[in-house]
Amino acid sequence: MKSIKELRKEKQDLASYSGRCRYYISLLNEKMNSLARDYHTEKLSREQYHEMLERGLNGRSFRHYINTYNSLIRKYDARLEKLEKEIAKAGKRRGIAVTALILAVLMAALYAVNQPNITGKVVFSTVEGSSDILDIEFNRSAEFVWQPENSGRLNSVSLSGEYIGNGSLKIYLEIGEESKLIYAAESSSAFESECGNACYLYDSSQDEYTIRVEMPEGNELMLERMDYFVSELEEFRISPSNVTVNLAGNRFVKNKFEIYNTRNRNFSAAIYAEGELTEHVTLYRSYADFDANESVKEVRYDIDLPLDIKPGKYEEKIIVRYLPEQKFRGEAPKEEHKITVIVKAEKELPSPGSNHGIIIVAALFLILWLNVVMFLKGKISH
Numbered sequence: 001m002k003s004i005k006e007l008r009k010e011k012q013d014l015a016s017y018s019g020r021c022r023y024y025i026s027l028l029n030e031k032m033n034s035l036a037r038d039y040h041t042e043k044l045s046r047e048q049y050h051e052m053l054e055r056g057l058n059g060r061s062f063r064h065y066i067n068t069y070n071s072l073i074r075k076y077d078a079r080l081e082k083l084e085k086e087i088a089k090a091g092k093r094r095g096i097a098v099t100a101l102i103l104a105v106l107m108a109a110l111y112a113v114n115q116p117n118i119t120g121k122v123v124f125s126t127v128e129g130s131s132d133i134l135d136i137e138f139n140r141s142a143e144f145v146w147q148p149e150n151s152g153r154l155n156s157v158s159l160s161g162e163y164i165g166n167g168s169l170k171i172y173l174e175i176g177e178e179s180k181l182i183y184a185a186e187s188s189s190a191f192e193s194e195c196g197n198a199c200y201l202y203d204s205s206q207d208e209y210t211i212r213v214e215m216p217e218g219n220e221l222m223l224e225r226m227d228y229f230v231s232e233l234e235e236f237r238i239s240p241s242n243v244t245v246n247l248a249g250n251r252f253v254k255n256k257f258e259i260y261n262t263r264n265r266n267f268s269a270a271i272y273a274e275g276e277l278t279e280h281v282t283l284y285r286s287y288a289d290f291d292a293n294e295s296v297k298e299v300r301y302d303i304d305l306p307l308d309i310k311p312g313k314y315e316e317k318i319i320v321r322y323l324p325e326q327k328f329r330g331e332a333p334k335e336e337h338k339i340t341v342i343v344k345a346e347k348e349l350p351s352p353g354s355n356h357g358i359i360i361v362a363a364l365f366l367i368l369w370l371n372v373v374m375f376l377k378g379k380i381s382h
Contacts, residue, residue, distance in 0.1 A: 002086075007083055007086055007087045008087060010083060011080060011083045011084075011087065014076045014079055014080050014083070015076075015080065015286075015287075017072070017076055018072075018073050018076040018077065018080070018286050021069040021070075021072050021073050021076070022069075022073065022282065022283070022284055022285075024065070024069055025066055025069050025070070025282045026282070026284075026302075028062050028065055028066050028069075029066075029252075029282065029302060029304060031062065032053065032062050032304070033252065035049060035052055035053060036049075036250065036252070040249070050307075053307075063306065066282070066304070067279060070279060070281075070282065073283070073286065074272075076286070077270065077272055077286040077287075080270065080286060080287060081270045081287075081321075081323065084268060084270070084287075084323040085323070088323075129227070129228075129229050130148070130149065130150040130227070130228055130229070130230060131225055131226070131227050131228075132146070132148065132149050132225070132226045132228070133224070133225055134146075134161075134223045134224060134225060134226055135222075135223075135224060136222075136223045137220065137221065137222050137223075138213050138215065138220070138221040138222075138223075139217065139218060139219065139220055139221075140215065140216075140217040140218070141213055141214050141215055141217070142213050143210055143211065143212045143213070144210075144211055144213075145208050145209070145210055145211075146208065146209050146210070146211050146226060147207065147208045147209075148208075148209075148228060148230065150230050151207070151230065152205075152230030153205045153230060154175075154201050154205065154206070154209070154228060154229075154230055155200070155201055155228075155229040155230065156195060156198065156199050156200060156201060156228060156229040157173055157180075157182060157195060157198040157201065157226065157227070157228045158182070158193040158194055158195035158198070158199070158226075158227045158228070159171060159182050159183055159191065159193075159194055159195075159223060159225070159226060159227075160191060160192045160193055160194070160223075160224050160225040160226075160227070161190075161191060161221065161222050161223040161224045161225070162189070162190045162191070162221075162222045162224075163185050163188060163189050163190075163191070163215075163219070163220070163221050164188045164219060164220040164221075165187075165188060165215075165216065165218065165219025165220060166186070166187050166188070166216075166219070167186070167187075167215065167216035167219060168184070168185075168186055168214070168215070168216070169183070169184060169185045169186075169213075169214070169215045169219070169221065170183075170184045170213075170214040170215075171183045171184070171211065171212070171213050171214075171223075172211070172212040172213075172214075173198045173209060173210075173211060174209060174210035174211070174212055175201065175206070175209065176206075179212070180196070180197045180198040180201070181196045181197045181198070182194060182195060182196045182197070182198045182211075183196055184196070193227055211223075236259060236260060236261055236262055236263075236267070236269070236290075236320075236322070236335070237259075237260050237262055237335060238257055238258065238259050238260070238320055238335045238336075238337055239257060239258055239260065240257055240337070241257075241335070241336065241337060241338065242337075242338045242340070243255060243257075243337070243338070243339055243340070244339075244340040244341075244342065245303075245339065245340070245341050245342065246342045246344065247305070247341065247342065247343050247344060248344040248345075251304070251305035251306065251307055251309060251343070252302070252303070252304050252305070253302065253303035253304075253305075253339075253341065254300075254301075254302050255300075255301060255302075255303075255339075256298055256299060256300040256301065257298075257299055257318070257337045258296050258297065258298050258299070259288055259290075259296065259297045259299060259320055260295065260296050261290045261292075261294055261295050261296065261297075264292050264293070264295065265290070265292055266290060266291055266292050267290050267322060267323075268287060268288065268289045268290070268322075268323045269287060269288045269290075269320050269321060269322050269323060270286065270287050270319075270320075270321045270323055271283060271285060271286055271287055271288060271299055271318065271319070271320050271321075272286065272318070272319055272321075273301070273316065273317070273318050273319075274316075274317055274318075274319055275314075275315055275316035275317050275339075276314055276315060276316065277303055277305070277314050277315075277316040277339075277341065278316065280303055280304050280305055280306070281301060281302070281303050281316065281318070282301060282302040282303075282304065283299070283300075283301050283318065284299070284300040284301065285299060285300075287323070288320070299318070299320075299337075301318060303316065303339070303341065305341075305343065309343055310343070311343050311344055311345045312342075312343055313340065313341070313342050313343075314340070314341040314342075314343065315338070315339070315340060315341075316338075316339045316341065317336045317337060317338045317339060318336070318337040318339070319334055319335075319336055319337075320334060320335045320336075320337070321334040322334065
């Protein structure tokens with residue numbers, strides 16, 4: 001198994017290869033655009049234009065090289081996405097209990113069912129387990145204020161300790177106007193990670209909580225440890241989320257959108273195209289790494305359609321997918337930049353040597369002649 005250092009080195013190399021492919025694609029696109037300009041300004045005939053496109057480099061068309069580089073980029077990006085997950089997995093703290101993992105999965109399922117959908121931005125929660133040492137003793141009913149050392153939305157609470165004596169013991173967590181029973185006993189017992197009705201708290205968010213103990217006076221209760229899960233709400237958005245492009249005289253689109261780090265967090269996102277025009281899309285970045293002090297990043301892309309594409313409406317989207325460094329839960333962490341391309345029938349430009357030029361010259365001559373006649377008539381009438 002590779003170390004984190006080796007994984008990061010591989011990630012750096014792949015990012016370099018991907019960037020190099022994108023650079024070569026940009027050079028090829030510039031050459032193709034130059035040929036297109038020469039054709040539309042009549043420096044090249046239609047036959048010469050298509051011949052030069054097909055001849056390309058070393059007998060292979062420009063499109064062949066662009067498709068090859070795009071194929072490599074997709075492979076690099078797929079591996080980069082896996083590397084992000086492997087790096088995150090390798091960096092996790094060891095010794096996470098299986099029960100904690102099961103609890104996180106259960107909370108994710110319950111959260112997905114009970115939370116409303118949020119559109120227009122990506123919303124998710126990173127989940128982290130924590131423990132606070134209490135070492136508090138009771139010999140009668142009482143309350144105490146618990147301030148979690150790790151702040152965030154409280155998802156679950158469990159207690160460990162020991163109860164000595166006969167009679168009903170009940171320990172509650174007070175959340176707003178609700179009382180959640182954490183543990184209950186009728187006689188002496190030791191308890192470990194008991195959560196009762198406080199196993200799933202649906203993102204309760206307070207700076208401090210009241211723990212209420214009800215027990216017969218004279219009995220003994222030792223609260224040793226409070227285990228809990230907190231989550232921190234994260235979000236990012238992109239703009240614009242939808243664009244429509246009309247193409248008539250050309251088949252090339254150059255555009256961009258922006259990713260906003262709305263909560264000023266550290267996070268990474270993979271960027272890739274998906275749709276019916278994917279093979280013609282060139283992305284100038286395949287992932288984005290945000291620092292907390294970075295508020296926005298720009299994503300530029302090109303869509304270079306073949307000249308013989310049929311007129312019609314085409315749909316494409318560029319996906320920005322969050323790459324978690326730890327467990328996450330909630331709404332699917334991705335956002336989409338949707339592109340609608342409307343291709344109209346290409347109008348033929350007059351080629352050199354056609355009759356269009358003669359007709360235009362004749363029309364201008366006729367207009368000039370009519371003006372002269374009108375001028376002479378005016379002179380004669382005076």
